[in-house]
Amino acid sequence: MAKSDELVTYITQRIVRYMETPRDVRRSQKQAKEPWVSKWFGMLPLAFKMWIKSARRERRE
DSSP states (O other), rough: HHHHHHHHHHHHHHHHHHHHSHHHHHHHHTTTOOOHHHHTTTTTTHHHHHHHHHHHHHOOO
């Protein structure tokens, strides 16, 4: 029973903290997140995209 009580208190604390923060602060925190692609794969997607662009340019020339 103790674990379920801890879970309920944790969830209520999170909800109360969310409700007490102003809407502007929540929106600014949401916008500050980095894209999931760069979060999971780092610079690899960007490098791959740049490599494809350079290959296409070479084919045109």
